[in-house]
Amino acid sequence: MTGLIEVEVTCPDDDSARQIARAALQARLVACANIVADVESLFHWQGQIDSETEVLLRMKAPAALFDAICAVIAAHHPYELPAITALPLAAIGPGVAEWIAAECQDANT
Numbered sequence: 001m002t003g004l005i006e007v008e009v010t011c012p013d014d015d016s017a018r019q020i021a022r023a024a025l026q027a028r029l030v031a032c033a034n035i036v037a038d039v040e041s042l043f044h045w046q047g048q049i050d051s052e053t054e055v056l057l058r059m060k061a062p063a064a065l066f067d068a069i070c071a072v073i074a075a076h077h078p079y080e081l082p083a084i085t086a087l088p089l090a091a092i093g094p095g096v097a098e099w100i101a102a103e104c105q106d107a108n109t
Contacts, residue, residue, distance in 0.1 A: 002097050005063045005086040009073055010041055010054040017057040020076045029069050030059040031103035062104055
């Protein structure tokens with residue numbers, strides 16, 4: 001394991017995903033963010049199955065910053081219950097782990 005994670009959350013649109021990404025980047029909680037448009041989401045909500053076209057926001061960060069990232073997402077996300085998940089990065093290309101650590105180092109101190 002690398003000690004790094006990829007945090008994912010769906011957003012209703014590009015603007016909200018971009019706002020969350022910029023807030024996390026400015027706080028030095030994540031090294032990068034990817035916004036993937038036109039994700040079809042099907043889910044249980046308030047007793048029924050619903051569906052929406054959403055935007056997927058993915059951000060790479062040290063695992064130790066997960067709670068702080070969740071707080072930033074919650075502060076900027078328009079949903080009542082944003083579905084925040086994190087996946088451990090089991091392997092990563094040469095130099096990428098060091099780059100992520102360096103970009104997030106202010107948040108680790």
